[in-house]
Amino acid sequence: MNKRRLVERFWKALMIASTAVVIGCLLFIVVTVIWKGLPALSLSMITRIPKGGYYLGKEGGILNAILGSLYLALGATALACVLSLPVVIFLNVYCRKRSRLAELTRFSFDVLWGIPSIVYGAFGFVLMVYFGMRTSLLAGIVTVALLEVPIMSRAIDEVIKLVPRELKEASYSLGATRLETSLKVIIRQCLPGILTGILIAFGRGIGDAASVLFTAGFTDRIPTSLGQPAATLPLAIFFQLGTPFPEVRQRAYASAAILTILILFISVLARVLSRRYTKHVIR
Amino acid sequence: MNDVRSHLSIRNLNVFYGDLQVLKNISLDIPDRKISVIIGPSGCGKTTLLKSMNRLLDHVDEVRVDGEVLVDGEDIYGPNVEVTRIRKKMGLLSQKPQVLPMSIYDNIAYGPRIHGHRDRKRLDFIVRNYLSAAGLWEEVKDRLHHPASRLSVGQQQRLCLARGLAVEPEIILGDEPTSALDPQSSQRIERRLVELKKDYTVVVVTHILRQARRIADYIVFLYLGELVEHGPAQDVFANPRDPRTRAYLTGEIS
Amino acid sequence: MRLLKEKAGRTVMFILTVLPTLLLVLMFFGLFRKSRAILALKSFGGLLFSSGWHPLRGEFGLFPFLIGTLWVTAVALVIAVPISLLMAVYLSEYAPRGFRDFAKPLIDLLSGIPSVIFGVWGVLVIVPLVGRIAPLFGRYSSGYSVLAGGIVLAVMIFPTIIHVALEVFSAIPFPLREASLSLGATRWETTRHVVLRKGSQGIIAACVLGLSRALGETMAVLMVVGNVPAAPKSVFDAGYPLPALIANNYGEILSVPLYDSALMLAALVLFIVVQTFNILARWFLVRAERRAE
Numbered sequence: 001m002n003k004r005r006l007v008e009r010f011w012k013a014l015m016i017a018s019t020a021v022v023i024g025c026l027l028f029i030v031v032t033v034i035w036k037g038l039p040a041l042s043l044s045m046i047t048r049i050p051k052g053g054y055y056l057g058k059e060g061g062i063l064n065a066i067l068g069s070l071y072l073a074l075g076a077t078a079l080a081c082v083l084s085l086p087v088v089i090f091l092n093v094y095c096r097k098r099s100r101l102a103e104l105t106r107f108s109f110d111v112l113w114g115i116p117s118i119v120y121g122a123f124g125f126v127l128m129v130y131f132g133m134r135t136s137l138l139a140g141i142v143t144v145a146l147l148e149v150p151i152m153s154r155a156i157d158e159v160i161k162l163v164p165r166e167l168k169e170a171s172y173s174l175g176a177t178r179l180e181t182s183l184k185v186i187i188r189q190c191l192p193g194i195l196t197g198i199l200i201a202f203g204r205g206i207g208d209a210a211s212v213l214f215t216a217g218f219t220d221r222i223p224t225s226l227g228q229p230a231a232t233l234p235l236a237i238f239f240q241l242g243t244p245f246p247e248v249r250q251r252a253y254a255s256a257a258i259l260t261i262l263i264l265f266i267s268v269l270a271r272v273l274s275r276r277y278t279k280h281v282i283r
Numbered sequence: 284m285n286d287v288r289s290h291l292s293i294r295n296l297n298v299f300y301g302d303l304q305v306l307k308n309i310s311l312d313i314p315d316r317k318i319s320v321i322i323g324p325s326g327c328g329k330t331t332l333l334k335s336m337n338r339l340l341d342h343v344d345e346v347r348v349d350g351e352v353l354v355d356g357e358d359i360y361g362p363n364v365e366v367t368r369i370r371k372k373m374g375l376l377s378q379k380p381q382v383l384p385m386s387i388y389d390n391i392a393y394g395p396r397i398h399g400h401r402d403r404k405r406l407d408f409i410v411r412n413y414l415s416a417a418g419l420w421e422e423v424k425d426r427l428h429h430p431a432s433r434l435s436v437g438q439q440q441r442l443c444l445a446r447g448l449a450v451e452p453e454i455i456l457g458d459e460p461t462s463a464l465d466p467q468s469s470q471r472i473e474r475r476l477v478e479l480k481k482d483y484t485v486v487v488v489t490h491i492l493r494q495a496r497r498i499a500d501y502i503v504f505l506y507l508g509e510l511v512e513h514g515p516a517q518d519v520f521a522n523p524r525d526p527r528t529r530a531y532l533t534g535e536i537s
Numbered sequence: 538m539r540l541l542k543e544k545a546g547r548t549v550m551f552i553l554t555v556l557p558t559l560l561l562v563l564m565f566f567g568l569f570r571k572s573r574a575i576l577a578l579k580s581f582g583g584l585l586f587s588s589g590w591h592p593l594r595g596e597f598g599l600f601p602f603l604i605g606t607l608w609v610t611a612v613a614l615v616i617a618v619p620i621s622l623l624m625a626v627y628l629s630e631y632a633p634r635g636f637r638d639f640a641k642p643l644i645d646l647l648s649g650i651p652s653v654i655f656g657v658w659g660v661l662v663i664v665p666l667v668g669r670i671a672p673l674f675g676r677y678s679s680g681y682s683v684l685a686g687g688i689v690l691a692v693m694i695f696p697t698i699i700h701v702a703l704e705v706f707s708a709i710p711f712p713l714r715e716a717s718l719s720l721g722a723t724r725w726e727t728t729r730h731v732v733l734r735k736g737s738q739g740i741i742a743a744c745v746l747g748l749s750r751a752l753g754e755t756m757a758v759l760m761v762v763g764n765v766p767a768a769p770k771s772v773f774d775a776g777y778p779l780p781a782l783i784a785n786n787y788g789e790i791l792s793v794p795l796y797d798s799a800l801m802l803a804a805l806v807l808f809i810v811v812q813t814f815n816i817l818a819r820w821f822l823v824r825a826e827r828r829a830e
Contacts, residue, residue, distance in 0.1 A: 004367070004397075008723045015627035018620040022699070023640065025692045026647045029658045036661065083553060090550035101554065108557040114815040115808060116753020117652075118780045119564070122804035125787075126567040129797075146560065153557070177539055179546040200649075207651025210755040210780070214787050234653040238756060241660060256657045260650070267649050271642060339715050344634040371721030381716035384735040393730065394720035443716065450720050 030260060037257020040250040046258070050220050050251065054231070055239060057220075058247035062255050065236035067222050069259075071137060072230055073206035076144035077152075080201055083145065084153040085194070089182045092160045093168070106157070112150035118210040120147045125214040138226040140216025144205045152201035159193030160186060192274050199270040203263055209234030233259045289313060291336065291454055291484060296350035298331055298340065305331050307508045309350070313454075313501070318476060318485040320495045320516070323505035324536060329488040332505065333458050336486065337373045338366050354454075371398065374447025376460035376472075380439035382431040383446075387423055390431045390442055394450035409449055417445035418475055437468025444475060455479065457487040461494065473498050492532065496520060504528050506536075565808070572802035575795050584802065590766040597799035599806070604768040605683070605776035609758060610751045612687025612772055617694045617751075618744050624695075625702035625743075630714075630728050641703075648696035656760035659689040664761050671773045678773035679763070686762035686776060690754055694747040701746055705739030705825060706732060738825035742818045749814035753807060755780035779807050 044061055051060035087105065095102040124143030133139055163186055171181040187194065209232070217229030218239060233255045240252035289312040298306040305328045313319050321329045331340065338359055340346045351358045359369045371394075383390050391410040392400075400406055410427065414420040419441045423434070431442055440460060447455060457476070461469035476485055477498055489495055495502065499516040504525075512519060512528045523529045530536045575584070575597065587598035628637050667688075668680030678684075709732055717727040733740065763775025764785060783800050 004723055004726070005365075008725045011725045011728075012627075012631060015623045015631060018623035019627050019632075019640070021620055022624050022647070022695050023643055025695070026643055026650075028662070029650065029654065029692075032658050032661055033654055036657075083556065086550040087554045087557065090547075090554045094547060094550065105554055105557055108561050110819070111561055111812060111815065112557060114749060114811060115564075116755065116780060116811055118753065118755040118783050119568075119804050119808045119811075122783060122801055123564045123567055125797075126571050126801065130567075149557065149560075177543040179543045180539070203649055207649075207653070209651070209653050210784055213784055234651055234756070237653045237657060238760065241657060241760070252657070256654055260654055263649055263651060263654075264646070267642075267646050337719055339718060342711075342714070342718070367721045367723050370719050373719065375715065375719035377712045377716060379712065381710070381713045383713070383717060383731055385730075393717070394722070397720065397722050397726050446716075446720065456719075 030264070033253075033256045033260045037253040037255075037260070040254040041257060045251070045254050049222065054218070054220050054236070054251070055243055055248065056245070058245060060251075062233075062236055062251050062258075064220055064222050064231040065233045065255055066258065068137075068216070068219075068230035069206050069233040071223065072140050072144060072212065072216060072232055073202055075137070075141040076148055076205045077198060077202045079141060079145035080148035080152050080205075081198060083149050084156060085187075088153050088156045088160055089186065091157065092163070093178050093182050093186065109150045109153050109157075113154060116210070117147055117208050121211040121214045124211060128215060134227075135215060135217030135229045136227050137216060137223045137230040140212045140230060140232070141226075143211050143215045144208065147208060147211050148201040148205045151204055152197050155197030155200055156190070156194050159190045159197065163189055196270045196274040199266050199273070203266040203270075206232075207234060207259060207263055209238055289315060290355045291486070292353045293332075293336075294351040294353065296332075296335060296348070296352065298328070298335060299347040300343075301345050305508050306335070307510075309510045311503060311510060311513060313484060313486055315484050316480055316482070317500035318480050318487060318498050319501040319503060320499035321486065321488045321503045321505060322490070322492065322495050322531070323511075324531065325490060327505045328508045329490075329505055330458055333456050333486065333488050336454075336456060337370050337375065339370075339375075341366065371450050372452050373454045373456055374444070374450065374452040376440065376443055376447060376455070376457040378459045379463045380436060380443045382434070382439050382442060385431065386428045387431045387434070387442060388427040390446050391449050394446060398450060413445040413449045414442075416448055416475075416479070417441045418471060419445060435468075437464050437471065440464060440468065440472060441475070444472070448479075452483070454484045454486065457485070459488055459490065461489075461491075469494075504531065506531070565805075568801050568805040568808060572798055572805050574798040575802055578795070584799075585806075588768065592793050592796050592799070595795060597795065597802075599779070599799075599803060601766050601768045602777055602779045602782045602803065605762070606752060606778040606780075608683045608769050608772070608776050609686040609690060609762060609778050610748060612683060613690035613694060613751045614744070614748060616688060616691035617698060617747060620691075621695050621698035621743075621747070622702055622740065625699045625706060626728055626732070628699075629703055629706035630724060630732060644696045644699055647692075648700070652693070652754065652756040653760070655689050655693055655757035659685060659757060659761035663688050667773070674773070676771065676773045679775070681761060681763035681775055682773050683762065683769050683776040684772040686758045686778070687772065689757050689761055690751050693754060693757060694750050697750050698743045698747040701743035702736075702740060705736045705743065708739070708826075709735050736825070738821050742821035742825060745814050745818040745821065749811045749818065752814065753780060753811045755784050759784055779803055783807070 046061055046066060047063055048061035049064040051057045091102045091105060120143055124139060128139045167185060167189065168181055171185045212232050212235060216232060218231050218235050219229045223230040236255040237252045240248050243249060291313040293309055293311045296306055296309040297304065309332065321332060323329050334340050335348060336352055340348055348360060352360060354369060354372060383393055388410055391413055392406045395406060395409050411420060414423065419438060422438060434442060461472050479485060502516045502519040503513040504511045506527050512523060512525045523532055584597060584599055585603065586600050588600040589596040589598045590601060628640055663685045664680035667682055667685045668678055671678035713731060714727050717731045758778055759781035762778060762781060764777045764781055765775040766777050769776040783803050786800060
């Protein structure tokens with residue numbers, strides 16, 4: 001009898017320890033990054049571009065990476081939206097439940113979702129070479145958009161799937177076409193879910209380094225057109241962390257802190273959005 | 284009636300789900316070696332009462348129980364009680380048969396093994412013995428090592444009964460045990476329960492009045508969480524004292 | 538007019554819907570086309586299993602990188618699988634509801650943290666730690682090692698495994714647990730014999746998904762694993778996984794003949810391997826679902 005109790009206790013203790021390890025790692029990561037990054041953050045850090053080259057120059061800030069990342073992620077997310085929303089609507093409104101096309105497309109999304117971002121990077125590179133482009137903001141935007149499409153589509157698909165059939169039928173019975181129903185009823189009904197999906201994709205896009213390594217390049221300057229290369233926060237961390245100069249590493253720490261805070265903010269925002277706006281949604 | 288020694292009694296039992304009180308101050312002695320049937324309209328707390336008897340409510344979130352449930356005079360909600368020992372005293376038949384993901388043989392042997400039986404011959408005997416008691420032995424003796432999930436639903440429920448008996452309980456709890464079964468399988472289960480009452484105390488929840496009339500020795504009528512009436516089955520069916528019981532028995536409330 | 542819009546909208550959407558599938562095909566053939574240049578000169582098997590990596594001499598043996606990938610992934614799985622499964626079991630079978638509601642968002646948060654941030658953490662915390670403990674095992678290590686890569690990777694795949702495992706466990710009907718509990722089984726006995734057994738297919742799927750995630754993970758590993766193109770002999774040696782190889786050589790990619798082709802071949806191999814595991818995981822999940830019925 002006692003042995004069974006002991007076994008029970010033993011496993012429970014092991015489980016609690018594992019849980020503590022996982023949550024501890026999360027806290028450890030966040031604390032390490034913030035603790036290293038906060039002292040490095042200053043006004044000049046976030047308002048200036050690096051001086052004398054990002055790898056060697058000991059002065060200046062990371063404005064190039066902040067703006068570059070924002071341009072890139074905003075552009076990519078916008079492009080991904082334009083590509084994903086119509087597809088998801090088509091799958092849910094126009095396709096029959098078990099249509100071949102819908103199943104194939106959903107399968108493709110699943111497969112695309114599982115592809116490592118470095119492979120997207122390599123593919124972006126192939127495309128770039130094929131079109132004779134150089135590393136540029138545009139190439140980065142396209143590659144990151146491709147990476148975001150499956151993430152966004154799957155998230156939005158989950159939400160739109162849940163729209164009750166009666167709601168669609170109510171709209172049809174008023175004489176609305178499917179397009180009108182989609183735009184005016186379904187999108188409105190699912191807005192919080194759609195926004196959450198977009199935010200998740202944005203977070204993934206702004207944090208991804210492997211896909212922009214080949215395609216967006218890196219530069220000290222702030223891009224002024226789509227044809228120029230652009231710096232990004234993840235790469236700012238990656239390149240500048242490896243230098244022997246503490247001053248340059250400060251820029252990496254600052255970038256890491258900013259990126260982490262940004263990601264935490266986006267996660268919380270996505271959560272709040274999906275909770276808050278469900279009030280107005282018909283169940 | 285007082286000279287019936289009762290090894291299952293309930294004293295001042297209150298159960299809350301969050302803020303909602305689902306059982307209100309219930310006190311009750313379940314007679315030994317009889318079939319007691321808990322009846323009442325759906326949502327009146329029948330299943331909750333049954334599950335409070337072997338502390339399965341512990342596993343439901345946000346449930347609060349106070350009062351006492353005495354098994355052989357010991358309060359199972361007391362501070363130093365080992366839950367597993369209490370549960371071992373009671374076999375449970377749930378609404379849908381819940382076969383464990385293993386072979387027919389292992390389903391029966393599961394309980395005895397957990398409680399320390401390792402001897403192969405002994406286990407073989409237990410499996411055969413209780414499958415027979417549940418009236419299933421003849422049907423499955425050639426495929427004891429097939430997955431239990433391949434049995435029909437009716438057979439699965441009898442397997443669950445055998446599995447419950449194999450831990451040598453004193454009490455059998457049935458939570459609408461025939462609700463997922465066809466009439467023929469239901470009848471088989473009912474017949475088994477009637478046979479088993481010579482060795483066991485049986486408590487069954489049902490919403491089928493005719494079933495209650497067929498098998499009950501003792502009736503417990505719950506209405507909106509209150510214990511309205513309880514007594515020997517003939518008495519309650521023949522002349523219910525409370526108007527609500529009468530209304531339920533005549534089908535005015537359901 | 539309205540009907541015209543409807544028709545136009547439908548056509549545009551239809552065309553866009555074909556795109557994801559097309560993208561997948563394009564990706565495969567794009568990478569394949571690029572890697573043909575090198576496959577024309579050398580056999581596929583020869584490239585995979587030769588270990589000389591001297592781009593300037595035209596030798597592109599991928600073997601050390603495959604071994605590096607295997608090592609790092611194996612270390613990550615050894616760490617991540619037990620911890621993740623134990624936590625998933627704790628959350629689904631033991632934890633009070635309040636704690637579950639608190640922990641789930643944290644896991645989502647962990648999965649949202651960018652790869653480079655894990656890399657930073659690895660460089661600042663794990664690498665020195667590994668450098669410190671290596672002498673205890675009688676070895677010298679700079680810290681930049683397979684073990685460091687494996688630890689960082691393990692933390693990155695915690696959320697994947699936990700998430701899938703939780704879903705698998707929650708699909709197991711509650712009354713089944715009650716059946717076991719009512720026989721006097723303890724919670725752990727119920728978990729082991731009923732929950733884990735019933736969910737076995739799904740658990741395999743969760744681990745395979747974690748595996749495929751680990752195989753493709755690039756930046757964090759790249760930053761801590763050391764990147765020496767030779768097969769590691771112990772977990773304290775540096776390794777050089779396949780994704781790190783691709784990422785690390787973007788600079789020279791166009792200046793050395795066949796270099797780009799070799800890297801694209803590496804990407805193609807990665808693509809195929811990861812997809813194989815993903816599809817395997819899906820297959821297990823489908824089987825798990827069918828079993829649950």
